[in-house]
Amino acid sequence: MLNHYHWRGTLEAVCIPIAAIFFSLVLFGIFCALAGADPLGVYASIYKAAFGSWFSFQNTLIRASPLMLTSLCTALPAQLGLMIIGNEGAFVIGGIGAVAVGLAISSAPPTVVQLAMAISGIVCGGLWIGAVGALRYYRAVNETISSLLLNYVAIALLNHLVSGPMRDPSSLNKPSTYPIPALDMLGSIPGTRVHYGLIYGLIACAITYFLMRRTTFGFAARTIGGNIRAARIAGLPVGKLTVAICFLAGSCAGLAGMVEVAAVQGRANESLNANYGYAGILVAFVARYNPLAASLVAVLLGGILASGGILQRLHSLPDATILVFQGLVFLVVLYSESLYGRFRVFQDQSTVRRPPSVPYVPRPTSL
Amino acid sequence: MATEALGWWGVPLGIAAGTLRGSAPFLFVSLGECLTEKSGKINLGLEGTLLMGAMSAYAISYVTQSPWLGVLVAGLAGIVLGSIHAFLSLQPKVNDIAVGIAMIIFGSGVAFFFGKPFIQPVAPQLPALEFGAWSSQPQVQSALEICPLFLIGVAIAPLMQWFFQSTRWGLLIRAVGDSPDAARAMGISIFKIRLLCIITGSFLAGVGGSYLSLFYPGTWTERISGGQGLMAVALVIFARWQPMQCLYASLLFGGAQAIGPALQSVGVTSYYYLFNASPYILTLAIMIVTCSPKRTLRGAPGTLGSSH
Numbered sequence: 001m002l003n004h005y006h007w008r009g010t011l012e013a014v015c016i017p018i019a020a021i022f023f024s025l026v027l028f029g030i031f032c033a034l035a036g037a038d039p040l041g042v043y044a045s046i047y048k049a050a051f052g053s054w055f056s057f058q059n060t061l062i063r064a065s066p067l068m069l070t071s072l073c074t075a076l077p078a079q080l081g082l083m084i085i086g087n088e089g090a091f092v093i094g095g096i097g098a099v100a101v102g103l104a105i106s107s108a109p110p111t112v113v114q115l116a117m118a119i120s121g122i123v124c125g126g127l128w129i130g131a132v133g134a135l136r137y138y139r140a141v142n143e144t145i146s147s148l149l150l151n152y153v154a155i156a157l158l159n160h161l162v163s164g165p166m167r168d169p170s171s172l173n174k175p176s177t178y179p180i181p182a183l184d185m186l187g188s189i190p191g192t193r194v195h196y197g198l199i200y201g202l203i204a205c206a207i208t209y210f211l212m213r214r215t216t217f218g219f220a221a222r223t224i225g226g227n228i229r230a231a232r233i234a235g236l237p238v239g240k241l242t243v244a245i246c247f248l249a250g251s252c253a254g255l256a257g258m259v260e261v262a263a264v265q266g267r268a269n270e271s272l273n274a275n276y277g278y279a280g281i282l283v284a285f286v287a288r289y290n291p292l293a294a295s296l297v298a299v300l301l302g303g304i305l306a307s308g309g310i311l312q313r314l315h316s317l318p319d320a321t322i323l324v325f326q327g328l329v330f331l332v333v334l335y336s337e338s339l340y341g342r343f344r345v346f347q348d349q350s351t352v353r354r355p356p357s358v359p360y361v362p363r364p365t366s367l
Numbered sequence: 368m369a370t371e372a373l374g375w376w377g378v379p380l381g382i383a384a385g386t387l388r389g390s391a392p393f394l395f396v397s398l399g400e401c402l403t404e405k406s407g408k409i410n411l412g413l414e415g416t417l418l419m420g421a422m423s424a425y426a427i428s429y430v431t432q433s434p435w436l437g438v439l440v441a442g443l444a445g446i447v448l449g450s451i452h453a454f455l456s457l458q459p460k461v462n463d464i465a466v467g468i469a470m471i472i473f474g475s476g477v478a479f480f481f482g483k484p485f486i487q488p489v490a491p492q493l494p495a496l497e498f499g500a501w502s503s504q505p506q507v508q509s510a511l512e513i514c515p516l517f518l519i520g521v522a523i524a525p526l527m528q529w530f531f532q533s534t535r536w537g538l539l540i541r542a543v544g545d546s547p548d549a550a551r552a553m554g555i556s557i558f559k560i561r562l563l564c565i566i567t568g569s570f571l572a573g574v575g576g577s578y579l580s581l582f583y584p585g586t587w588t589e590r591i592s593g594g595q596g597l598m599a600v601a602l603v604i605f606a607r608w609q610p611m612q613c614l615y616a617s618l619l620f621g622g623a624q625a626i627g628p629a630l631q632s633v634g635v636t637s638y639y640y641l642f643n644a645s646p647y648i649l650t651l652a653i654m655i656v657t658c659s660p661k662r663t664l665r666g667a668p669g670t671l672g673s674s675h
Contacts, residue, residue, distance in 0.1 A: 083462070083465075085464075085468060135655060137660070138660065139658050139659065139660065140658045140660040141651075141654045141655055141658045142604075144411075145600055145601055145604065145654065146651055148411075148597060148600070148601075149601060149647045149648075149651045150647075152594055152644055152647040153644050153648060153651070155644075156640045156641055156643055156644030156647075157640075157641070157644075159640040160638070160639075160640040160641050163639075164637060278468065278471075278472065281465075281468055282468075282469075282472070285465055317480075318479065318483040319479075320475075320476050320477075320478075320480040320483070321476075321480060322476075323475060323476030323479060323480075324473065324476035324477055324480055325476075326472050326473075326476065327469060327470075327472040327474070327476045327477075328473065330468070330469035330472055330473070331470070331473055334462070334465055334466055334469055335455055335458060335461065337458075337460050337461050337462075338459050338460050340460065
């Protein structure tokens with residue numbers, strides 16, 4: 001019995017998101033048709049720009065790698081039942097931290113500098129979201145709101161630092177930090193134009209998947225997410241686990257910021273705030289918080305993002321078209337959440353239902 | 368700069384002027400969010416609604432040359448986005464915060480899509496009421512140019528307070544937000560009440576957006592909202608879900624936003640961005656101080672944030 005217990009559920013988890021993405025493609029086609037563009041032509045262009053050739057697929061991968069990392073910032077705390085949307089802030093802080101360290105020790109050998117930048121990005125991003133987790137547990141501050149507020153604080157800090165203390169006087173129009181020496185930049189994977197950030201992203205997704213699904217640490221975290229009171233009665237260190245998971249989540253987004261700085265931008269300026277964080281939340285939702293699925297969804301969304309330019313050039317649609325498409329996909333995928341369990345085809349006869357999750361409350365509350 | 372004549376007095380005056388000018392969008396979105404949250408749902412998507420309102424108001428005002436028609440259409444745009452949000456977030460198992468983020472992306476996408484042709488042209492603005500004619504100082508005069516829309520918002524706050532406290536409908540909404548089971552036992556349709564609250568809240572946010580593009584700052588750009596819609600959620604927590612306190616909180620946040628520019632006008636530029644972030648830091652600090660793991664926040668609707 002136990003051997004074929006899962007397949008219908010797995011089928012459901014694969015079919016519903018795919019159907020949702022197809023439905024949102026149809027809606028997007030209607031939107032394009034109403035805007036006076038040829039929907040089939042638009043689909044073809046998106047496909048060509050995203051996956052049509054090795055050249056364009058490399059573009060897609062370059063955009064996908066930060067998304068893999070930032071999506072983990074939402075996907076990991078979701079295992080605890082926490083909803084963190086501070087990806088953008090942790091991304092920006094990770095980028096700043098990486099640049100600061102990279103510039104401070106630029107005389108060291110390149111490998112050391114790169115390693116130090118990565119560690120700095122990880123630690124800065126980790127502390128940023130770790131603080132959100134600590135506030136959640138010890139002060140019951142709503143994690144969604146506090147992480148959202150911290151996004152704005154992070155962006156303000158970035159603007160402050162690049163226009164003041166860390167500013168390169170030669171950057172006139174767009175205040176920036178001094179550039180990281182070319183030698184210290186992250187290189188490309190041999191034979192491609194894709195930087196090593198992709199490897200970081202894939203490894204991070206694989207590690208978090210293993211950590212959450214195959215270790216006692218992950219099991220403890222998922223227990224908290226499933227039923228926090230039971231977890232507390234079982235003696236799990238809820239506070240430590242909350243802070244640790246949030247730290248890991250933030251460190252992934254921080255690493256993404258480091259990759260963006262050390263492989264793409266070369267310096268920190270306001271371009272760092274390029275919505276990779278918010279797009280990462282989208283990836284995490286579509287992947288239903290599964291880190292492995294997140295890496296695939298990141299490639300898909302990376303492709304969509306990469307096709308923004310071609311829509312503007314070939315179909316004279318404004319660049320916001322991609323934003324509309326992204327929004328549609330997101331809305332339809334969220335709607336599809338309510339469809340789970342509604343189709344008989346996907347119901348196992350003898351499935352043990354998961355108990356309904358209890359909302360995350362730091363300690364039993366009374367009004 | 369004329370502010371130089373006033374010297375350091377320009378700073379408090381600048382903050383006061385900024386408060387009167389810049390708090391209206393905060394006021395509208397926070398009142399809208401307050402109404403939504405009283406019914407037990409969160410609408411994080413008001414940022415998208417604000418942008419959509421700003422864009423549609425500007426476009427309609429430009430095309431028809433009637434700014435008040437623009438305000439109306441901005442409200443209608445809010446109703447449309449609110450309906451989408453309400454429909455989705457009231458489905459079982461759908462997380463309202465996630466829908467909010469999706470609505471930010473979708474709303475801003477649609478606003479930028481249709482707003483592109485309106486970035487250049489100049490649309491007629493809402494009229495200003497001159498309350499500063501008694502003063503000889505031009506700065507004071509310009510500080511006291513107040514938009515009627517702001518006054519409407521100021522009037523809505525006590526009205527909504529009264530609505531929640533003293534009317535049957537207000538009671539129903541509070542019941543739905545605090546204890547849906549009790550509400551269901553009273554024979555109320557939770558779906559309908561929440562639908563109406565979310566849509567009306569979104570309407571207010573759309574109107575708030577029209578203030579941005581038709582009065583202050585008074586143009587349509589893609590960066591016009593600057594996160595003010597997202598702030599609504601924090602503001603409502605700050606205001607403890609009380610409409611009157613939403614008004615005070617909006618004035619405070621509008622003032623805090625004006626600190627950076629006011630100091631810049633007297634030559635203090637070094638902490639410009641950090642001063643701009645002060646509302647966010649302030650909200651966070653207040654949440655840290657007032658929240659406690661031992662109890663839920665005073666005034667918070669009972670089912671807020673749960674999937675009830």
